[in-house]
Every structure is written in C-alpha cells, then in structure tokens.
Amino acid sequence: MATYDRIGAAYAGTRRPDARIAARIHRALGDATAVVNVGAGSGSYEPPGTVWAVEPSAVMIAQRPAGSAPALQASAESIPLPDDSADAVMALLTVHHWSDLEAGIGELRRIARERIVILTFDPDVNHRFWLLEEYLPQAAVFDSTRAVAVDRLVTLLGGARVETVPVPHDCTDGFLAAYWRRPEAYLDPQVRAGISLFAQISDDVLRPGLARLEDDLSCGRWHDRHADLLGREALDAGYRLVVAELEKQQGQVSR
Numbered sequence: 001m002a003t004y005d006r007i008g009a010a011y012a013g014t015r016r017p018d019a020r021i022a023a024r025i026h027r028a029l030g031d032a033t034a035v036v037n038v039g040a041g042s043g044s045y046e047p048p049g050t051v052w053a054v055e056p057s058a059v060m061i062a063q064r065p066a067g068s069a070p071a072l073q074a075s076a077e078s079i080p081l082p083d084d085s086a087d088a089v090m091a092l093l094t095v096h097h098w099s100d101l102e103a104g105i106g107e108l109r110r111i112a113r114e115r116i117v118i119l120t121f122d123p124d125v126n127h128r129f130w131l132l133e134e135y136l137p138q139a140a141v142f143d144s145t146r147a148v149a150v151d152r153l154v155t156l157l158g159g160a161r162v163e164t165v166p167v168p169h170d171c172t173d174g175f176l177a178a179y180w181r182r183p184e185a186y187l188d189p190q191v192r193a194g195i196s197l198f199a200q201i202s203d204d205v206l207r208p209g210l211a212r213l214e215d216d217l218s219c220g221r222w223h224d225r226h227a228d229l230l231g232r233e234a235l236d237a238g239y240r241l242v243v244a245e246l247e248k249q250q251g252q253v254s255r
C-alpha cells in the first residue's frame, strides 16, 4: 500500500494550492506547453497544459478534480512513459517521499525534453522553523531520515538554479510551515493530518510538545517570543524551487 493511501484521505481539504506559490511554479515552467506532474497527489498547481499526472496512491488519485489530466498510478522511480514525453516535468513537495531518489530523478530527466521544476525544502532551514525547533524536535529528527539536501538534488539534476519560495502569512496550502503566523492551527488534528510529517509520527510523541504550545499560546508566551513574526507578510521557511534547464539533443537523454 502506498503511504498516502494511509495518510492522504483528507489531503484536498487542507492542501488547497496557494495562488502566489502557483505563480512562482508556473513562471518556472516557462513556455512549456506539455507538462507531466510526478508525485501529483490531488493535482495542486497543475497548469492547463498538463498531459499526465504520475501518482502511486489511489487515495490521492481519487481526490483529483473532474476534468484534470489523466493519472498514471506509478512511482517516480519507474514512470511508464516514453523518453521526452513532455516539455517540462514538475515534482512538487514529493521527492522526500521517494524510496530511490537517484532513480526518480533519472526518470524525470528521461521523460522531460526541456525543463524540470522541483518544489522541495532545504532541511537546514526548514528544521529551524519555530514549531520544530522549540516544540517538536523529535519530528525534525524523523524528518532528517527522509529530507533531501538541495545540493544533492542539484547534482543529480546535472545542475539547476535554486529559488527561495517565501511562505505567505495566509498561505492556503497547509504544508508544514504554512501556519507560521497562525500557531493555533497546529493544535487542530485536521490541519496536522494534512502534513505528512505529523501524519507519520504517533500522537504520543507529538502530544507533550503540542501541550506546551497550547500553554504558551494561552499565557501569551508564544506571542512575546515571536513578536517579530507577527508583523511579517512572508517567511523563508526553507522552501525552494529547483529548476533544471536540460540541454538535450533530439532523442538523447542527458545524464
């Protein structure tokens, strides 16, 4: 069973694509008219020109809106599409779930003609996010077992540019750091269910840290400590777009 068959049932409820992040992704896709979305989930951020969604979880595929691109139930490590299937391939908030990163990136390079766009997070920055650093350090330890260093991605892609994607204070896509200025949200089990890091850790492990957060919020300690955040519009919580421009000659897979 794919991991998201177990943890993804409520994904579309809290993980609504954010328009500002969508604009960044679509700008990075450039003039691509045919796009394959790998680790596509429920279809967030897919541009109109999406020709295939590749996704291993049937539960996630079932949450794709009617009329979205056809889905292939498959993993990044072995994509049942021919070489050079699309102008661009995108893989958003997914590479840290892959069992064989090298094989998966090799497949992206094989099926993309011009460009690969990956949205990921830099663990060195992301693990300093206040929620992890101050309240749930065990979650950061668990995350270190799966997080992907950005340098490693760039190397596997054969070179790429890296862009910072700040998280707006009212971000609609409820990923880990989306609620950086809305701390009460992390006390909501439904919000946590949409964040794979929390969905994969037992509540017993999270409970003491969440209880401390609840205390700090009710006595005003969190607000005193994080007064600097309250006036900010966006935060760099480590999210990065990694964009590789491929230099393929006709019919040739660049390695």
Ligand SMILES: C[S@@+](CC[C@H](N)C(=O)[O-])C[C@H]1O[C@@H](n2cnc3c(N)ncnc32)[C@H](O)[C@@H]1O
Binding pocket: 002, 003, 004, 015, 038, 039, 040, 041, 042, 043, 044, 045, 054, 055, 056, 057, 060, 074, 075, 076, 077, 091, 092, 093, 094, 097, 098, 099, 196
């Ligand atoms: C956090 S969700 C992101 C979904 C979507 N890209 C988005 O931005 O909303 C991670 C997705 O990666 C998928 N995934 C997990 N392992 C994968 C693999 N080996 N190959 C491709 N996708 C995978 C999961 O099933 C899940 O749908």
